[in-house]
Amino acid sequence: MGLFEKFQATAEVYDALKESAGRDPFGVSMDEMKGPTRAMVEGKEIVLAGTNNYLGLTYDEGAVEAAKTAIVESGTGTTGSRFANGTYAGHRALENELADFLGYKHCMVFSTGYQANLGAISALVQPPNDVILIDADCHACIYDGCQLSGAETIRFRHNDPESLDKRLSRLGPEIKGKLVCFEGMYSMFGDVAPVKELVEVAHKHGAYALLDEAHSFGVFGDSGRGVCERDGVLDAVDFYTGTFSKSLASIGGFVASNHPELEYLRFSSRPYMFTASPSPANIAAASAALAKIASDNSMRERLWENAKRVHAAFTQLGFDLCAPVGPVIAVKLADRQEACKAWNFLMEEGVYVNLAIPPGTPNATSILRLSVSAAHTGEDLDVIINAYTSLSEALTKETAQA
């Protein structure tokens, strides 16, 4: 009995949420996938605009064929960790491909992006003489990595190099190692970090910079190497973390670095050592997607064209947007109730976006978060823009009646 009492309050909030949304916003069942941007839900085909499938590569012919071949040649699973069961040729090859693409000397592949951050942070930093500084809006896996490390963790204000500078200045001489963690593009609002300034501040204080480009890999920079490429500091970042679950259209994650000591994580990082290594199909799909990203800029160009069209349309409709144009377009709403209702309204109009509400959002904001894909066709975008136009009209009507 005692174990379950704590769920009562959460269950009540969740039930109320489902009621005000009209359906479960966190349990939508994609009954049949129709491609990277379409799925059957409740018997109706809807446009998917909350997938993080930025480059639309989940159905890429090369990636699909590579995954099929990998299953036939290497099996459906690795049935254990690399530490215990050994490394497949595909793991090592992908590490080399990622290192080459990013221009780093070393790379380690993890089973998810979550584990890449968890594993890197918890192994690099140790109490009592190391400290972590994190951007307040960092993803849960960065927070969890801090917690697993057991080291003191200090938050600095979101995207604020001055705040980081102040906190680093206050550290005493007993602190030996300092790790500063932040992201390229933040997933909820789609806002972009001042990566160059943050790296410079970290290095000024003798700290190491860990940058998570989960949402910006493949999206930012002339060759898709992330915000740090765009800002000209790719080679200054100490630890570059990423995921295969967005632009790389697979499952897995990685940490790349020029520090040879990264290799020590293979026998000191628990989220690397004590979990099964990525499956051959996941590795092969990520490898094929990476090769495509490295050789073809057209997907990124299409992504940005699509993002510009949607952002301009939403601006014209008068929505309160969380960030300048980018592949994540988040619309602020008055509160949870309004956001839930608006989310369901879009579902009825045939568009799936992400509902994001407190406590999972920065500044307790309630938002409808949309992620644009290079795979969105002109027709998909028409459906999205028409749905938001109807939503805008409905909200205006409601305000007028209130």
Ligand SMILES: Cc1ncc(COP(=O)(O)O)c(C=O)c1O
């Ligand atoms: C910023 C950030 N880092 C890491 C991750 C974890 O990635 P994965 O889905 O590969 O576990 C996510 C997932 O959404 C993320 O948003």
